[in-house]
Amino acid sequence: MTDRLPVVVGVGLTPFAASRDDCNVRDLAVEAVLACMHDAELESLHAIQHGLTSYESDHFNRQMTLGAILHDTLGLNPTPNVRVEGGGATGALALRTAWAYIQSGLCDSILVYGCETNGKSISSQTANQLFALSADVDWEMMVGGTYTAFYAAMMHAHMEKYSTKREHFAHVAVRNRRNALDNPNAQKPMDISIDEVLNSRPIAEPYTLFDCSLLSDGAAAILLSTEGWAKQHSPAFSVRPKVVFTATGCGTDTMRLGDRYPNLTNFAGKREAARQAYQMAGISDPLHEIDVAELYDSYSGVEIQAVEDLGFVSQGSGGPAIADGLFDRDGYLPVNTSGGLLGRGAPVGATGIAQAIEVVQQLWESVTPERQIHNARRGLTDTHAGIGTICVVNIFERRD
Amino acid sequence: MSDIDTRILSQLEKKTAQPKYISGQDDPWSAFRQVEIITLELIQQYKHSLGKYSRFFIELENGRFLGTKCSRCQTVYTPPRPLCSKCTKITDWHELPGTGSVKTYSVMHYSSNINDDVRVQAMPMVLAYVLLDGSSTLFPHLLRAENNEVHTDMRVHVTYNQGPVQHPIHLMYFAPLEE
Numbered sequence A: 001m002t003d004r005l006p007v008v009v010g011v012g013l014t015p016f017a018a019s020r021d022d023c024n025v026r027d028l029a030v031e032a033v034l035a036c037m038h039d040a041e042l043e044s045l046h047a048i049q050h051g052l053t054s055y056e057s058d059h060f061n062r063q064m065t066l067g068a069i070l071h072d073t074l075g076l077n078p079t080p081n082v083r084v085e086g087g088g089a090t091g092a093l094a095l096r097t098a099w100a101y102i103q104s105g106l107c108d109s110i111l112v113y114g115c116e117t118n119g120k121s122i123s124s125q126t127a128n129q130l131f132a133l134s135a136d137v138d139w140e141m142m143v144g145g146t147y148t149a150f151y152a153a154m155m156h157a158h159m160e161k162y163s164t165k166r167e168h169f170a171h172v173a174v175r176n177r178r179n180a181l182d183n184p185n186a187q188k189p190m191d192i193s194i195d196e197v198l199n200s201r202p203i204a205e206p207y208t209l210f211d212c213s214l215l216s217d218g219a220a221a222i223l224l225s226t227e228g229w230a231k232q233h234s235p236a237f238s239v240r241p242k243v244v245f246t247a248t249g250c251g252t253d254t255m256r257l258g259d260r261y262p263n264l265t266n267f268a269g270k271r272e273a274a275r276q277a278y279q280m281a282g283i284s285d286p287l288h289e290i291d292v293a294e295l296y297d298s299y300s301g302v303e304i305q306a307v308e309d310l311g312f313v314s315q316g317s318g319g320p321a322i323a324d325g326l327f328d329r330d331g332y333l334p335v336n337t338s339g340g341l342l343g344r345g346a347p348v349g350a351t352g353i354a355q356a357i358e359v360v361q362q363l364w365e366s367v368t369p370e371r372q373i374h375n376a377r378r379g380l381t382d383t384h385a386g387i388g389t390i391c392v393v394n395i396f397e398r399r400d
Numbered sequence B: 001m002s003d004i005d006t007r008i009l010s011q012l013e014k015k016t017a018q019p020k021y022i023s024g025q026d027d028p029w030s031a032f033r034q035v036e037i038i039t040l041e042l043i044q045q046y047k048h049s050l051g052k053y054s055r056f057f058i059e060l061e062n063g064r065f066l067g068t069k070c071s072r073c074q075t076v077y078t079p080p081r082p083l084c085s086k087c088t089k090i091t092d093w094h095e096l097p098g099t100g101s102v103k104t105y106s107v108m109h110y111s112s113n114i115n116d117d118v119r120v121q122a123m124p125m126v127l128a129y130v131l132l133d134g135s136s137t138l139f140p141h142l143l144r145a146e147n148n149e150v151h152t153d154m155r156v157h158v159t160y161n162q163g164p165v166q167h168p169i170h171l172m173y174f175a176p177l178e179e
């Protein structure tokens, strides 16, 4: 199977923004795909054998069957298309699906493009109600619960069990927004202090406003193929480091937090996804064998839980490790150099793809010099839906 | 109100978008910079069955709190699961006394305001995950305590109210247990 491991041919991204009211969702997809086509130095999309559309919600995009519609908009007819949805993990699950399509021999090249209009086309109140529909419609949501509260209840349990401090996760809120200062595509770069995070208005305790990630408009695209297809069609492929999509894992957990009792602090589905991906990539010591990672920081504390569940540090020690700077840009394993969901933004269907783009560009050494991590050979993306209900870990490696 | 009502409410805005996201002088979309924005309103109404979970809600009217129990592995589920997720076995209804302990919680300063039952609540409010005595899982609901005073392992009990409510889950809430 290794001879069919997908290589990354090209990547494209729109800037993420609170409002792209100069575009509808089709326009966003077109912008990202054109950027991807130019990046791969293709004249057209005609040689691409398959399309894969990644988006979460008909409610947000005000359009059903966007798979077929975007495929048509891009001029990809009559090639086949598949649409992938997996909540917050949609973009990462889309890439994992594309991995399998190429490995199976179903196609030699596949264009994965994701988009979402989660920004100001609807009020944040309506957005929260729509996100609440992805929680349990007759129980947690109907009593008035929000995703912020479900995550907050998890973090509260983590704080009580492991003595994790608000200052620990405030470090994530500060660092990821500062990383975004060096990413021209980021939605909300900010230079704020730990105190400003702690003193911003409470949303669901212990989380305050600055612990929460963004609602965004945006799109992202990645072209994957076999190495043979890439050599034949993409002039760009042979002139930059070869990046291979080497491994993928997926794990799941209950929809409701309470059904996990007594395991309330962490993401069991993420541990399972990481276990599969590490086995596939031959990784036994992830902290030392991974050079750069994009983690799913939907809330600042989630990054603490992630570094534990991905096996970078032991269960319960994520808070002090993060506050010590282990995962800062000049730390041992830099994470969220893009700014993450907190600083760069999160148009759901594009998020997992954008995470992969940051990792791939780090391996290509093509990001802005200020945020470039040197000599990175292997990168990881961590993406999940719900409160870790579907978790996906994808691994990319430089092979030159 | 009709069952579905999709309307264009007003013509909100016409403008010329600035190519603020394009670097360099050449805007490839310069001929496409006129933008018109309208406001859409979609109202959708559903007959939403509570399905095999219905008896839980119906018994709340009678002041009874029900979970389900798997006769094979003895797991008690609150909220109920009609199918045991450990054994793939159909469960039985199982009444509980309605007392329990808070295991984790969050004080919410905003909520999804998903129905009128929530909209009438004063903010902030406490979302508590309660291990009901005799259950294996945690039940999430609002805890109405003075000054939102709450702590882990705090004793609470199910309090019933007569309604009317929009969603029958609000026929109950948690309150501190005086012991």
Ligand SMILES: [Zn+2]
Residues within 6 Å of the ligand: B070, B071, B072, B073, B074, B075, B084, B085, B086, B087, B088, B089
């Ligand atoms: Zn059972």
